[in-house]
Amino acid sequence: xxxGLLVLAIAGGLxxxxxxxxxGIYNRLVTSEEGVxxxxxxxxxxxxxxxxxxxxxxxxxRGYAEHEKETLTAVVEAxxxxxxxxxxxxxxxxPTLLNRFQENQGALTQALSRLMVVVEKYPDLKANQNFLALxxxxxxxxxxxxxxxxxxxxxxxTFNTLRRTFPNVxxxxxxxxVQKAYFQADAGSEKTPQVKx
Numbered sequence: 564x565x566x567g568l569l570v571l572a573i574a575g576g577l578x579x580x581x582x583x584x585x586x587g588i589y590n591r592l593v594t595s596e597e598g599v600x601x602x603x604x605x606x607x608x609x610x611x612x613x614x615x616x617x618x619x620x621x622x623x624x625r626g627y628a629e630h631e632k633e634t635l636t637a638v639v640e641a642x643x644x645x646x647x648x649x650x651x652x653x654x655x656x657x658p659t660l661l662n663r664f665q666e667n668q669g670a671l672t673q674a675l676s677r678l679m680v681v682v683e684k685y686p687d688l689k690a691n692q693n694f695l696a697l698x699x700x701x702x703x704x705x706x707x708x709x710x711x712x713x714x715x716x717x718x719x720x721t722f723n724t725l726r727r728t729f730p731n732v733x734x735x736x737x738x739x740x741v742q743k744a745y746f747q748a749d750a751g752s753e754k755t756p757q758v759k760x
């Protein structure tokens with residue numbers, strides 16, 4: 564009888580240890596995944612800030628450069644594409660969705676770059692206080708975008724590393740934790756831009 568109780572106590576102890584071990588891994592995965600979600604929210608936040616600045620910037624430039632309609636239209640269209648892409652939190656689990664999001668944001672970045680080139684033709688516009696303030700806010704926002712994308716990638720790396728390490732991979736698969744996507748460099752960014760005067 565005592566031997567049976569001892570075996571039962573040992574089995575119960577092992578089950579308790581296994582439960583605590585599994586709970587610890589699960590909780591670390593949850594914490595790390597929430598870090599990825601938080602980082603993604605910040606990425607969305609700074610992209611939204613940029614999208615909110617664009618109409619004011621376009622209106623300011625439009626007053627000075629009415630005949631630059633093609634460039635202004637490209638900026639407005641790129642912004643509307645970004646705004647129309649309804650994203651769920653699943654984008655962090657799907658590299659295809661993240662890539663589509665990144666392509667739309669890249670198109671907006673290119674349109675804004677063309678807009679800034681147009682601005683160079685208008686000295687009065689470059690001296691306009693409203694434009695200078697908007698340009699400064701946009702530059703600051705672009706820096707924030709870069710920082711938040713980097714933080715998102717770091718959070719994804721931390722989660723993915725935790726998820727893929729042994730024995731965590733078994734718990735992650737058991738509870739449905741999936742690998743997170745990363746931001747990639749924009750297509751063509753490996754080429755040095757040519758400057759011609």
